[in-house]
Amino acid sequence: MKLEITKTVLLNALQKVQNIVSLRSTLPILSNVLLQADKKNLTLTTTDLEVTMRCTVEANVLKAGATTLPARRLASIIRELPEGLVEIEVDDKDVASVTCGSSFFKIIGLSEDEFPPIPKAEGKFAYTMDQSAFAEMLRKTAYAASADETRYVLNGVLLSFKNGKLTMVATDGRRLALVEQEVEFPAEAQADYILPTKPVNELMHVLRDEGTLKIHASDSQLLLEFDDIVLATKLIDGTYPNYRQVIPAQSEERVAIERESLLTALRRVSLVTTDKSNATKLTFTKNKLSITMTTPDVGEARETLPIKYAGKDLSVAFNPEYMMDPLKNLTNDEVVLELTDELSPGVMKADIPFLYVLMPMRVG
Amino acid sequence: MSTLNGVELWKKACKHLQEVLHPDVYSRWIAVIEATALEGNQLILSVDNDFYQTWLEENYLPLIQSAIASVVEEPIQPVFRVNQKPVGVPEPQAAPPARAQIDAPSSRSRPAPRVDLNAKFTFDQFIVGPSNSFAHAASLAVAQAPARAYNPLFIYGGTGLGKTHLMEAIGHHVRSTSHSRICYISSEAFLNEYIDALQNRGLVAFRKKYRNTDLLLIDDIHFLASKERLQEEFFHTFNALFDARKQIVMTSDRPASEITGLEQRLVSRFEWGLVTELERPDLETRVAILRHKQQQAQVERPLADDLLMFIAQHVSSNIRRLEGALIRAISYASLTGKELTLESLQYLLRDTLEQEQQGEVTVSSIQRMVAEHYDMRLTDMTSKCRQRSIATPRQIAMYLCRRMTNNSFPNIANAFGKTHATILHAYKTIDNRMDVDPELRRSVQQISQKLGRALG
Numbered sequence: 001m002k003l004e005i006t007k008t009v010l011l012n013a014l015q016k017v018q019n020i021v022s023l024r025s026t027l028p029i030l031s032n033v034l035l036q037a038d039k040k041n042l043t044l045t046t047t048d049l050e051v052t053m054r055c056t057v058e059a060n061v062l063k064a065g066a067t068t069l070p071a072r073r074l075a076s077i078i079r080e081l082p083e084g085l086v087e088i089e090v091d092d093k094d095v096a097s098v099t100c101g102s103s104f105f106k107i108i109g110l111s112e113d114e115f116p117p118i119p120k121a122e123g124k125f126a127y128t129m130d131q132s133a134f135a136e137m138l139r140k141t142a143y144a145a146s147a148d149e150t151r152y153v154l155n156g157v158l159l160s161f162k163n164g165k166l167t168m169v170a171t172d173g174r175r176l177a178l179v180e181q182e183v184e185f186p187a188e189a190q191a192d193y194i195l196p197t198k199p200v201n202e203l204m205h206v207l208r209d210e211g212t213l214k215i216h217a218s219d220s221q222l223l224l225e226f227d228d229i230v231l232a233t234k235l236i237d238g239t240y241p242n243y244r245q246v247i248p249a250q251s252e253e254r255v256a257i258e259r260e261s262l263l264t265a266l267r268r269v270s271l272v273t274t275d276k277s278n279a280t281k282l283t284f285t286k287n288k289l290s291i292t293m294t295t296p297d298v299g300e301a302r303e304t305l306p307i308k309y310a311g312k313d314l315s316v317a318f319n320p321e322y323m324m325d326p327l328k329n330l331t332n333d334e335v336v337l338e339l340t341d342e343l344s345p346g347v348m349k350a351d352i353p354f355l356y357v358l359m360p361m362r363v364g
Numbered sequence: 365m366s367t368l369n370g371v372e373l374w375k376k377a378c379k380h381l382q383e384v385l386h387p388d389v390y391s392r393w394i395a396v397i398e399a400t401a402l403e404g405n406q407l408i409l410s411v412d413n414d415f416y417q418t419w420l421e422e423n424y425l426p427l428i429q430s431a432i433a434s435v436v437e438e439p440i441q442p443v444f445r446v447n448q449k450p451v452g453v454p455e456p457q458a459a460p461p462a463r464a465q466i467d468a469p470s471s472r473s474r475p476a477p478r479v480d481l482n483a484k485f486t487f488d489q490f491i492v493g494p495s496n497s498f499a500h501a502a503s504l505a506v507a508q509a510p511a512r513a514y515n516p517l518f519i520y521g522g523t524g525l526g527k528t529h530l531m532e533a534i535g536h537h538v539r540s541t542s543h544s545r546i547c548y549i550s551s552e553a554f555l556n557e558y559i560d561a562l563q564n565r566g567l568v569a570f571r572k573k574y575r576n577t578d579l580l581l582i583d584d585i586h587f588l589a590s591k592e593r594l595q596e597e598f599f600h601t602f603n604a605l606f607d608a609r610k611q612i613v614m615t616s617d618r619p620a621s622e623i624t625g626l627e628q629r630l631v632s633r634f635e636w637g638l639v640t641e642l643e644r645p646d647l648e649t650r651v652a653i654l655r656h657k658q659q660q661a662q663v664e665r666p667l668a669d670d671l672l673m674f675i676a677q678h679v680s681s682n683i684r685r686l687e688g689a690l691i692r693a694i695s696y697a698s699l700t701g702k703e704l705t706l707e708s709l710q711y712l713l714r715d716t717l718e719q720e721q722q723g724e725v726t727v728s729s730i731q732r733m734v735a736e737h738y739d740m741r742l743t744d745m746t747s748k749c750r751q752r753s754i755a756t757p758r759q760i761a762m763y764l765c766r767r768m769t770n771n772s773f774p775n776i777a778n779a780f781g782k783t784h785a786t787i788l789h790a791y792k793t794i795d796n797r798m799d800v801d802p803e804l805r806r807s808v809q810q811i812s813q814k815l816g817r818a819l820g
Contacts, residue, residue, distance in 0.1 A: 026480070150569050151418060173422040241415030249388055343427070344386040359423040 001065025001090040003037045005057070007081050007100065013044050013055045014075040016206050016229060020046040020053045021071045029114045032068035035088075036112070037061045046071055047116055051199045054118065054230040066112040067094045077105055119232040121223050123216035125189035127161060131226050133181055135207035137168045140179045140354055142200050143325045146172035153238040156196040160240075161185055169243050175322050176246050180353035193222055194236035202231065246357050248345055251338035253311040255284065259335045259350075263327040265303035269293045270320040272301045279317040279361040284309055284339075293320070316342045317361045323348075326356045370407055373435055374399030380431040393424060398447070405440050407432065410447045417444040481539070481548055485532035491656055493649025496526060499640040503530045503613075507537035510544065510579055510611035514638035516602075518585075520616045521642030524682030527615035530642075531581050534613055544578035551587035555594055575604040578611070585614040585634070590625035599630055606633075624772060645683065650676035653683060654690055663694050671709055678717050689713050725768045725815050727779040734761040737811050746781045759790035760808060766791050768815065 017033060025031050025048070034045040042059040045052065067090045078086065081100040090096045094109040138157065146154035151173070158169040166183045169176065199222075206229060207213070216223040223232040269280055269291050280293045289307045294300040316339055327335065330350050338347040348356040374397075381394050396416065401408045411417055420428075421444060428442050487507070492500045499521075505513040517534075519527050535548050549557075561570035574580065580601075588595050605612055616623065619641075620634035645653065654672045671693065679686045696712055697704045710717070731745045738757040745758055758780070765776045766787065773784040773791075780787065798805045 148569075150573055154418075173418040241413060241418075243415075245392065245415070246419065248392070340386050340388070343384060344389045362426060 001035070001037050001067060002063040002088070003042060003059045003061045004085050004087050005042060005059040007078060007083055007086050009057050009059075010042075010086055011075070011078045013042075013057045013228075014071070014078060016055050017044050017046045017053045018071045018075050019202055019205070020048055020051050022048045029068065029110055029116070031070055031072070032110055032115070033071035033074060034066065034068045034112060034115045034118075035090075036066040038064045045115070045118060047118075048198075049116060050196065050234045051202065052116075052119055052232045053202065056228045065090060067096065067109045068112055068115050069096055069107050069109040074107065077107070119221060119223060121216050121225065121230070123218040123221075123223060125161075125185070125191065125217045127166075127183060127185045127189065127215040127217070129166070129181075129183050129213055129215075131207045131211045131213045132209045134213050135204055137166070137179050137181055138200055138204050138207075139329045140326070141168045141170040141177040142197070142204065143170075143329065144172060144175050144177035144356075145170040145197055145200070147197075148172070153194060153236055153240055156194045156236050157200050158240045158243070159193045159195055161192075162190050169240070171241075171243060171246070174319075174359050175325075176243060176357040177326060178243070178247075178355045189217075191217065192240060193217060194238065194240055195222060196233065196236055199231060199233040206231075246345075247355065248338075248340070248347060248357070251344070251347060252340045253284070253309075253314055254336060254338050255289075255307060255309050255311070256334050256336050257289065257305065257307055259327055259330060259332060261305055262335070263324060265291050265305055266320045266324050266327070269301045269303050270324070272298050273320060274298060278319050278321070279363045280320040280323070281315060281317045281363060284311070284314045286310065286313075314339055314341070316346060317363045318346065318358055319361060322358055326354075330354065370399045370402035373402065373407060373432070373440070374409070376435040377428065377431040380434055381427065384427070384431075393420060394428075400445070402440075405438060406443045407440050408445055409442055410445045412447050414446050417446055420444055481532045481535045481546075482528075485529045486536045487533045489656075489660075490526065490529055490533060491645075491649060491653045493645050493652065495643040495645045495649060499526075499530060499642050502638050502640045503534050504537075506611060506613065507534040508541075510538055510542075511609045515606065515609075516612035516614060516634065516637040518614050518616070518620060518634050518637065518639045519642060520619055520639070522644065522682065523617060524684035525642040525644065526683060527617075527642060528583055531583060531613050531615055535579065535581050538579050538611075542578075545576065546579045546581070547574065547577040548581040548583070550583040551585055554582065554598070555587070555591065558594055558597055571601070574601045575608075577605070579613070580605055580610065581613045583615050584617070585620075586616045586618060586623045586626075588626060588630070589623050592627075595627050595630055599627070599633075602630075602633055612637075618770070644680060647676055647680075650680065650686060653686060657687055657690055658694070661691075661694060663698065665697055667693055667697070667704060671704060671706065674706060674709060675713070678713070685716060689716050727765050727769060727771060727776060730764045730768065730811075730815065731761050731779070733811055733815055734758075734764070737807070737814070746779075759794050760804075760811070762787050762790040763794035764808070764812060764815075768812065 014033070021031055021033070030048055032046075034043075036043045036045070037059065039061060040058055041056050042061070043054055043056045045054045047053070077098065081103055084101055086098060086100040088096055088098050090109070094111050096105075096107045096109055098105040098107060141157050145157055149155065154171060154173070156170075158167075160167040160169070161183065164182055164184070165180050167178065167180045169178045171177070203224070208227065211227055213224060213226040216225070219235075220237070221232060221234055223230065266280065270278075270293070272293050272295050273280070274295055277295045280291060283290045283292065284307075287307060287309055289305045289309070291303045291305070292300065293302075326348055332350040332352065334351070336349045338349065342360055343362070344360070346358045346360060348358065378394060382390055385394065393416075397409045397411055397420070399407060400410050411420065425442070432440050432442060487500075487504060490496075490500060499519055502514060502517060503519070506515075506517050519530055521527055532548065535546050538544055539546055557570060561567045588598060602612065614634065619639065620626065620631045623631070651672055654676055658666050658672070667690075672690075675686065675689050675693065679689050692712060693704060693709055696702075696708075702708075704712075732742060734757050735742045735745060738753075740754060740757060744754050745761060747754070749755070762776060762780060765771060765779070766773070769776075771779075773787045777784040777787045794804070794808070798808060
């Protein structure tokens with residue numbers, strides 16, 4: 001295999017795929033990136049057996065072929081090279097010679113035969129939507145997914161294609177985030193998929209603001225195609241719990257608050273929290289919201305916000321991190337809080353189909 | 365003692381909850397709970413699915429606890445169980461497509477806990493010979509009918525004889541034939557997880573993880589020795605699994621009864637099912653193993669039979685070393701491109717061969733070596749003479765016996781014709797003096813080197 005490619009193009013492609021490579025892998029081949037050169041393209045593939053990511057870029061291929069090279073090492077070498085054309089030549093023993101200007105590297109690789117087979121784009125159903133819309137939906141839900149491995153069905157985001165809508169849900173047992181968007185797909189393609197956290201994080205990283213995304217789905221895997229990238233991932237095997245039971249039917253009080261000011265106030269107050277004590281109290285009185293936090297041995301903080309509120313006096317405590325998560329990821333000017341009392345769940349809404357259920361904390 | 369039963373107790377607790385909670389919350393989360401029983405000081409509350417359990421444990425547990433506390437004085441702990449109603453969701457057969465992929469640990473497709481099985485350790489990679497045929501047959505029986513054939517299965521044998529291989533092979537076989545939850549863990553990892561759980565108050569999750577597996581594979585169980593809390597925890601895990609008719613497989617480097625510092629009740633449980641030993645492989649098996657490994661390595665120029673025979677004859681203590689010697693011979697041949705002869709092989713493996721010749725350090729070999737070093741008679745080792753010139757070397761010998769062999773204090777005492785207290789005293793004396801007396805330290809190191817092993 002022999003080819004020439006611009007440094008920036010190669011580096012961009014490597015940076016897109018290298019995150020899939022796990023740092024401590026059981027099989028040496030999984031730390032490598034598969035390079036396949038044919039006609040005019042170079043395809044880079046990495047996998048951890050759960051998630052496989054491919055990126056195809058243009059290159060001046062002098063001799064077609066394939067090999068695998070250590071992904072992270074290759075990326076750090078390419079990053080440091082001077083701007084310009086990089087020439088890569090690989091011999092029969094999978095030793096790659098990388099030349100760029102006055103720099104020369106010899107990198108020992110492994111044979112492409114050892115690389116796990118690449119999942120193909122075959123699925124029962126296909127869905128098409130905007131990249132940016134999909135990424136936005138992930139951003140608005142992913143933070144609420146559970147990291148507790150004993151609850152493996154919650155270790156990801158639910159994608160539910162039903163009634164002409166895509167609903168994304170994530171929960172960890174203390175809060176739940178839900179977002180909906182209308183998507184066109186054939187009626188028989190109604191289905192649920194649980195996308196694990198790792199590919200979700202990768203997708204939020206590589207999806208762009210424009211262009212379309214094509215999803216091919218089967219029972220156990222999802223394959224997403226966009227731009228020059230193909231990402232295939234195994235799905236979490238299991239049934240997602242009935243999340244609708246968590247959403248309160250009706251709340252007694254409803255208050256609209258400016259998102260930015262609520263976020264800044266919470267951020268300031270949260271500076272006095274510790275791991276043990278983090279219940280932040282929100283007290284609603286007529287046209288006033290005060291956010292207070294008292295930590296033994298540390299001190300206390302209080303923020304006051306003017307709001308439009310005419311309901312009953314109400315006081316409820318939440319974990320400030322959990323409150324800030326959706327505020328950081330929403331873009332609306334205003335959010336609506338729906339509350340009942342200090343023991344009932346709070347609900348945050350925005351003027352898009354977004355809903356966030358948050359359990360209150362009990363304070364002494 | 366209260367005469368309340370579980371159902372009544374729960375009814376009263378509900379009244380309290382109804383007062384504090386909003387009706388919507390109450391009807392959504394509390395009214396759906398059904399109290400089933402009061403077991404000891406645990407109130408069993410059953411719910412319809414595990415999501416209820418998660419959400420209730422996470423958010424309403426303290427409230428429910430305080431409601432119960434206001435009804436009865438005794439400390440009663442609410443415990444949630446998922447109602448095992450046939451909800452009509454049979455585990456969808458995740459139709460395993462002809463997977464050409466490397467079958468590596470997959471945490472997504474299989475419920476927790478994670479299984480990290482070595483893909484190479486399967487039954488067809490295991491070479492059966494007279495020394496291990498019994499253990500192999502027993503493992504195969506267990507793999508084909510978990511929890512029905514022999515439970516627990518206890519495999520023991522020296523290092524590098526295939527304990528872990530057999531155990532993981534059971535795991536692989538069960539995984540490929542059923543949807544059981546498999547948990548493979550070394551005792552050390554078990555200990556670490558337990559400590560983690562203690563620190564982070566995650567004992568419930570820890571117990572749930574281990575008591576909800578269908579097949580528990582625990583490696584190097586002798587590591588539990590002298591860890592009382594862990595033994596206690598394992599004892600209960602063992603009982604829970606055993607009562608639920610789940611298979612348990614353990615490995616150890618010595619028989620259960622010889623693991624010092626292991627509680628008697630555990631020892632007796634370990635010996636309950638089938639105990640099988642892995643012995644050192646005989647010459648023919650060793651040759652067979654070498655041929656198999658060579659075939660697997662797909663070398664271009666395989667070693668001649670007489671060279672394999674030479675390796676098998678001279679490396680007998682364990683299979684890892686056997687494999688190491690083979691790899692060295694093969695890579696020599698492929699890297700230098702030279703034909704390997706018997707002489708060059710002998711030279712190549714010289715250090716392995718030396719170690720093999722030295723064999724094991726025994727009490728009598730230590731006695732002999734110490735006597736030689738200090739130029740005294742072997743009988744002085746067991747004599748009652750208390751002259752310092754004789755007593756100190758004797759103490760050194762006792763110290764080395766304790767450090768370099770697996771013998772217990774009473775065993776060593778027998779060999780020296782003393783009581784175990786004498787040995788203990790000698791051990792402590794030398795151990796302390798080594799820190800302050802460089803002369804003594806040098807002597808001890810010299811002797812241990814002559815014995816072919818450096819002190820760790």
